[in-house]
Amino acid sequence: MRQSHHPKHSPGNPRPVTRTAGAALLATAAASLGMGAVGLAPASATSRNVARAHSVAKVPITLWTLTSNTNEQKAETAAINDFNKSYPGGDVQVDYVENTAYKTKIAVAMSAHHPPTVFWTWGGRIFDAWAQAHQVTPITSQLNSDPAWKNAYLKGAWPLISYKGQIYGVPASGPGIELMFANQAVLDKAGVRSVPTTWGQFMHSAAAVKKTGAFPISLAGATEWPEMIWLQYLTLRYGGPQVFNNIAAGKPNAWDNPAFLKAAEAVQMLAKDGYFETGYSAVHWSSGQTDELMAAGKAAFQAMGDWDYGSMLNVAPKFAKSPDYKFATFPTVPGGLANKAVVGEPAAYFAIASDATPAQKKEAVAFLKDATTSRAWNVNYLEAFGNTPEDVNYATDLLHYTGGKENLTFFRMAQHATYLQDYWDQNLPSAVVTPMLTDIGELFDLSMTPQKFVQDMDALLAKNG
């Protein structure tokens, strides 16, 4: 359904003038919008170490990774320094990019043909477009000739980073899944003994929590994707995987599905009943305020990815380590078609751009292997951040660290899920994702009806089909 946006002829074919001019505009626009130096050449590091005899000339490569958490940055910087010391001429220069800006920043850098050598990506639809246009480098042969390397990752991780039989990257982080987090202390006050597992119980608990004066749900509405978690899970529970598969395939009127409408009505009910914190439409996920609310005992539930654990360690370490911080799978619905399915991704990835010299690409491949399978990247990460490892060989190491038991549970849930549905916003064309997120925001602040949402989205789907 994206075809109409794509060149019909071979992407390697060229309209050089066109592309250069477009790139010039993008670079100028990006600079004037203060989006940071898109693809500025990295500072040369040649003057350093010149005196050292027989030293190999440094080959600087740039790395963009999506890391706003300082604990996580420390672990990654250590792994990068190790690589720079061990690889002859190794000079990986890292840029930590903030979550919200990342998607736009990398897309603009790719369009302008000034990408970083190695970059973080969620794979999926957006990535396919780059693979189709030969803007990323396949590493299939390197992986296949090194089975130990290839088998270090979850098998389920490859489809999202593959295009037409070629693999374009490796997992840079472990699986991520979306869950229901809760503060048991708040639930106790409302007489709720454990995190509810069915939607009926959940609504009942939420009502009980509201009576105690706490907010039932902590929601980062300004960021919109945390709202999508509720809508996606409920749609998946009510209607099974097929509902979204039809949408992703661009089938006519795919949004106009009873399961989706039921889900949309359910979330509007939460808003109407005042179950979200006051002012949720202005709360940003990256501010950590939703976690603060939970930790302070002012909110009971939060539907969030397993990365909330790491965020909570950062925002409120004491609460994160207390037995009151609980999680469970998203509630099931009676007669649901996918009550055991999980929303999440088997991995996030590092990929290599095509705009790089052979020496840079060689170093990038070595970096992908060394860094993502290193003890530093996997285990130190766990220690500092509390996250799942991408290298399966480190999974049992989890148990030695704070929150290891929980993270091993996340890891196993992803590994053994009967069905893992990718996030909606990673699996639709960009032209659909942005209006969809905006409309989800309007569903949640009750300024749009589910019927209007379905109308808007189906019209958009038809246009981009």
Added chain:
Amino acid sequence: MMGRVVLRRPRVTWWAVWFMAPACVLFAALVLVPVVVAVWLSFVRWNGVGATHFVGLSNWSQLFSDATAGASLERTGILLGASWVVQEPIAIALGIYIAGRQRHRAVLSAIYFLPLLISGAGIGIMWQNILSPIGGGVQYVGAHVSLLGFLNKDWLGNPNLVLGTVVVLVAWEFIPFHTLLYQAGTRGIPSVLYEAAALDGITPLQRIRYITLPMLRNTIVTSSTLNIVGSLTIFDVIYTLTQGGPGESTRVFALDQYIVGFNEMDFGYGSALAVALGIMGIAISLVIIKVTGFGRMRSQAEGI
């Protein structure tokens, strides 16, 4: 070959053109080329990856039937009108006040100009935190000081309030700049006018009404033009404050253009919106200049 080397009166020669070259090159590279490319992009379809497809006028015809763009243009109109109404009177009053040379006025103005030194992006992020419903100062004060109870509102989350919040913050950011213009304008008024009026026994209010304000006419036109064109293209403070939300309630035209181009990766239509915005900006400036007679550049100090 000419033998005479020294010229008594230097003529402008061909190589003097080279002195203008750096400025011309920079102007061409940073202004002309992007404008030309944007105009050209507005006739193609390009998602940022791969090649472009010429689509003729389809981006432009889309523009006239696009409800989102229409609504965002309406918001820009509201922002523009409200900004002018709010900012200009305050800036004129402050500008006249701080034009006096007393020390307390200098101290006040030094403090007051602070917002001018903060970048728009910084202002957006700062106010996002101050106005946050969780742990934000403004709502806290509203909830705890009964006299200021009106502050306890959902300033950034309520779709009906948030555009008003933006108007106030934009005013907070830009009033100092316009005040500076009026201060300079007021200080430029020849003192003979006031001295002559003093002989006629004029009151302080009459001084402002009959001398200061008429003499500030050109400054008012300049300030208004900058104000209106600035409101038309304002982006950074709104983008960092709300990203156009909640929903679309602060999605002004410049933001719509950015979201279409850089989030939806529809650079063709995004460029059409950008070019339309540019045309509107130029048209409005021309109308203001024409209507006010500013282009004739007649001095207000004629005959003095």
